[in-house]
Amino acid sequence: MDVGTVVLTGAATGIGRRAAVALARAGQHVVVVTRSDARAAGVLGEATAAGRFGARVTSVPADLADLGQVRRAIDEIAELGPVRAVINNAAILAIARRRPRRTVDGIEEVFAVNHVAPFVLTTGLRPHFAAHPRVVTAGSKGLAALPWLRLDPDDVDSSRRWSPVRAYYRSKIAQLAFTAELIRRGVAAAALRIPSVRLDDERVATYPPLLRLGYRPKLRLAADPRAVAARYAALVTDESPTTGHVDERGRPLRWPNRTDDPELGGWLWDRTAQMAGQR
Numbered sequence: 505m506d507v508g509t510v511v512l513t514g515a516a517t518g519i520g521r522r523a524a525v526a527l528a529r530a531g532q533h534v535v536v537v538t539r540s541d542a543r544a545a546g547v548l549g550e551a552t553a554a555g556r557f558g559a560r561v562t563s564v565p566a567d568l569a570d571l572g573q574v575r576r577a578i579d580e581i582a583e584l585g586p587v588r589a590v591i592n593n594a595a596i597l598a599i600a601r602r603r604p605r606r607t608v609d610g611i612e613e614v615f616a617v618n619h620v621a622p623f624v625l626t627t628g629l630r631p632h633f634a635a636h637p638r639v640v641t642a643g644s645k646g647l648a649a650l651p652w653l654r655l656d657p658d659d660v661d662s663s664r665r666w667s668p669v670r671a672y673y674r675s676k677i678a679q680l681a682f683t684a685e686l687i688r689r690g691v692a693a694a695a696l697r698i699p700s701v702r703l704d705d706e707r708v709a710t711y712p713p714l715l716r717l718g719y720r721p722k723l724r725l726a727a728d729p730r731a732v733a734a735r736y737a738a739l740v741t742d743e744s745p746t747t748g749h750v751d752e753r754g755r756p757l758r759w760p761n762r763t764d765d766p767e768l769g770g771w772l773w774d775r776t777a778q779m780a781g782q783r
C-alpha cells in the first residue's frame with residue numbers, strides 16, 4: 505500500500521539534510537525539494553544510503569523564490585502519490601544584504617521564500633493530501649527577543665525600511681500565523697521553535713568576514729542539527745499527531761507575537777493568496 509510521501513524543503517544543507525536522512529532511516533518516501541538537481545545530489549546519496557524498511561528518496565527541484573517553479577513542483581510531487589506530510593524547512597536570512605531584493609513575482613525575497621512559497625506549496629498540495637496529513641513549519645527561538653514585532657498590514661513583505669533581521673523574523677511570524685490558521689482549518693499542523701543550531705561550513709562561508717568571525721563563538725554553543733531533524737521526523741511519523749507551537753523536544757509552547765490571533769491568520773491567508781496571484 506502507498507503510505508504517501510513526506511515533502512521536505514531546504515534539504516540540501518543543515519537541518520533539512522539531516523531530516524531527510526532521519527526520515528529515510530524511518531522508512532519514509534522522502535521528496536526532497538531543493539533549488540536544483542545539482543543541489544540535491546549530496547542529500548540524495550546520503551539519505552538513500554541511510555534508508556531502511558523500503559525507504560525511497562526522490563528529488564523535485566524548485567527555486568522557492570519563483571512561484572512558477574513551486575507550482576511545477578506541486579504537479580511533479582502529486583504524480584508521486586498521496587502526500588502524507590509537508591515539512592516547510594527552507595528559509596533565507598540574507599544577513600549580508602543591504603537592500604530588499606524582489607523575486608520574479610515582485611515579492612520581497614525573504615518573505616517570498618520563507619512564507620509565500622510554503623503557503624503556495626502547502627495549499628497547492630492540499631488536494632493531493634493522504635488521509636490524516638501533517639504539516640510542519642520552521643519557527644525560531646530568536647523571536648523571543650522581539651516580542652513586540654508584528655506584521656505591518658501596509659507593508660506585509662517588509663520592503664519599506666528593510667533590514668535582514670526584521671524581514672527574517674517577520675517572515676517567521678507569518679509562518680507561525682499560517683500554521684495556526686492551518687490548524688483552525690482542520691490540518692494537523694505544528695510549528696517547531698528552532699533554537700540556535702550549528703550551520704554547515706558552506707553556509708558560514710557565504711557570510712562576510714566580520715560576521716564569520718562573530719559567528720565562530722556562537723557555533724560552539726549551537727545545537728546539533730541532527731537533534732532538530734529528529735524532531736521534524738517525529739512530528740510527521742509519531743502515531744498521534746502533535747499540533748501547535750512546540751519546542752525541539754516536542755513540548756507545547758505558547759504562540760509568540762500573537763501569531764495565534766484568528767483575525768491575523770484569516771487576513772494573512774487572504775493577503776498571501778493575493779500576493780501569490782491566487783485571488
Ligand SMILES: NC(=O)c1ccc[n+]([C@@H]2O[C@H](COP(=O)([O-])OP(=O)(O)OC[C@H]3O[C@@H](n4cnc5c(N)ncnc54)[C@H](OP(=O)(O)O)[C@@H]3O)[C@@H](O)[C@H]2O)c1
Pocket residue numbers: 513514515516517518519520537538539543566567568569592593594595596617642643644645646698699700701702703704707729
Ligand atoms: N540554524 C539556526 O540557528 C536556526 C535558528 C532558528 C530557525 N532556523 C530555521 O531552520 C530552518 C533550516 O535552517 P538551517 O539552519 O538548516 O539553515 P540552512 O543550512 O541555511 O538551510 C536552509 C535551506 O533552505 C534552502 N533554500 C534557501 N533559499 C531557497 C530557495 N530560494 N529555493 C529553494 N531552497 C532554498 C537552502 O538551499 P541552498 O543550500 O541551495 O541555499 C538550504 O538548504 C530554516 O527555516 C531556518 O530559518 C534555523
